[in-house]
Amino acid sequence: MSGSTSNESVIATLKPSILAGVGSLIVGLLLASIGTYYLVHVAVYLYGFLISLHIPGSSIILNRSCAIITVWVICLIIPICKIIGLATTKFDITPRRVYYYHGVLNRRVDQLEIARIRDLSTSEPLLLRLFGLGNLILLTADRTHPRQLIPGIRDVHGMRERVHDLSVAERQRTGYQEMENTTEATA
Known part of the structure; x- marks a missing residue:
């Protein structure tokens, strides 16, 4: 006491x-999944566009794994903080x-x-x-x-x-x- x-x-x-934070976690997971899907498709088109312009070094401009990790971190940071806050209340x-x-x-x-x-x-x-x-x-x-x-x-x-x-x-x-x-x- x-x-x-x-x-x-x-x-x-x-x-x-902590189940009170599961709703925001589900929304974060959905946003991260949708963001990853569109990021991969946009990256493919952007990569093709840069290659067609013959820009030197365009093969290293896009690092898809870093971009995907960034999208997931951005989408999940708020729900994870909410769950940690609930756990310490x-x-x-x-x-x-x-x-x-x-x-x-x-x-x-x-x-x-x-x-x-x-x-x-x-x-x-x-x-x-x-x-x-x-x-x-x-x-x-x-x-x-x-x-x-x-x-x-x-x-x-x-x-x-x-x-x-x-x-x-x-x-x-x-x-x-x-x-x-x-x-x-x-x-």
Whole structure:
């Protein structure tokens, strides 16, 4: 358990599934495949054009393997970074706060007061739903995190109800009230 949650009991620890990044990985693979196909065909025509112009050294101008590797790296760098980011993310839910641990090289911890959660919703994209996963979305009165997404978690509906119950209990305990249509609150 981390030092920031040492005086609070952790009710749930949520680690996003890397399956939440599989959709972007599939798109990256498709783009890389299409890019490779067109790159090979354009390279053949360009190579033929350069030969027809009798440009000296045209046989070494095109290095297809380097071009193909470049296309694959460009198309897959963002999905791979997203998956690594998901693998290094964790949420700890306590009766009073939600702690959000994230970062690959530099670790950052953010916290959200559970009483400041205004609304909860879930989304279940097809790919996640196939694996029994979903996204929990916290809409809050917090200025730095007005919308907090917890991606790729199991039993998303059950977790939504648990967080809702914790939020209601904490609001009652502290007497927290929000002014309608404002970001101000009274405690």
